Amino acid sequence: MKRVTIHDVARSAGVSRQTVSRALNDKAEIDGGTKQRVLDAARTLGYRPSRFARGLVRQDTVTIGLVIPDLRNPFFTEIAASALEAARARDWHVVVHDTADSPEREIGTLRVIGSQVDAVVGYFSQSEEEIERHVAGLPVVFLGREHRNPRFSSIRIDGEAGIAAAVDHLVAAGHTRIGMLDHNRRNEPSIRQRWFRTAAASAGLVLDPGWILGANQSVDGGALAFEALHAAHPEITALLTFNDIIAIGALRRARQLGLRVPADLALIGFDGLELGALIDPPLTSVAIDTNRLGTLAIEDVARLLAGDRAAAPEDLVVRGALRLRGSA
Structure with missing residues (x-):
């Protein structure tokens, strides 16, 4: 698809190239009506200012925008490290953005990277229409969605x-x-909770509605949520968590409350972080191959940049596998 240029925008808006540049850079030399006409034309055409023209990188360098919700979570850090390694092997640059799991910051990030990168990969909560509005024309690879x-x-x-x-x-x-x-994060169960409910039903278990509780995705969040869950339902003898960070918090609080893990409480996380091997007892987890995830993301970006718009291969999936350690 032919890239829309500043000349196309100028022709559509009936103004000069210089006027388009002033409007896009929010200069005061043009009136509001003209500025709005230019912005409308740019949006309609899907124009993105060239990052090369702005001197951000060399023209022969591919730059990927990697959007991560929380780099403090080691799961996302491992993915970022794998993606960086795969990009380095191609002599590509990667610009990493941390949205702090905030929809507002995610929008801000999309506004910024639309004119700075050749492709975007990462975790997004926004609708596809909203994402397309900010990165029109760019290849986009979603992770976990x-x-x-x-x-x-x-x-x-x-x-x-x-x-x-x-x-x-x-x-x-x-x-x-x-x-x-x-x-x-949302007023609906995660896909992991739906998988848990399906597995429990298949095993013939009857789940009390109170046995499932939401937690902030942090060590403290896991600790607080487990304390509340245990106070309300001390009969629970085993626990699955949305991710390993929540599990580590729950494990710490369980031991502070005098529970033995796994004798009194068996605990299984999700992600398979290497960090889980360092706690006592080591954390059993449903492990995700973060190296494969980051590598596949860069490989799929390469496919899209090469102009391959056919349906992606069916094997673009990373499956979790139970990794037994000491907590369950």
Whole structure:
């Protein structure tokens, strides 16, 4: 697809190239009506100012925008490290943006990177229409999310079999009262909670609605949520968590409350962080291969940049597998 130029915008708005430049850079030399006409034309045409013309990088360098919700979470740090390594092997540059899991910061990030990079990859909560509005014309690869726009692509995370294996492992150990600490970002259950409910039903377990509680995605969030869950439902003998960070917080608080892990409480996280091997006892988890996830993302960006707009290969999925350590 031919790239829209500043000359195309000028011709559509009926102004000079210099006027387009002034309007896009919010200069005071033009009146409001003209500025709005230029902005409308640029939006309609999907124009993005050339990052090369702005001197941001060399013209022969591919730059990827990597959008991460929280670099303090080691899961995302591991993904970023893998993507950087895969990009380095191609002599590409990667610009990493941390949105702090904020929809507002995500919008701000999209506004910035639209004119700075050749392609975008990462985690997004915004609609595809909103993303397209800010990065029109750019290849986009979603991590952990499905896509509808044929210009976009996705690397899926499938933890269903891993969570089923986790539930089966707990049931085999004699646990029937299994709880879960889910995330609390949205007013709906996560896909991981749905996988847990399906696995529990398949194992013949009946879940008390109170056995599932939301938690902030942090060590402190996991600790607070577990304390509340244990106070309300001390009968729970096993616990799955939305991610390893929540699990580590829950494990710490459980031990502070005098519970033995795994004798009194079996605990299984999700992500398989290397950090989980360093705590006592080491954390059992449904492990995601973050190296494969980051590598696949860069490989799919390369496919899109090469002009391959056909449907992505069916194997663009990273599946979770139960990694047994000492906590369950």
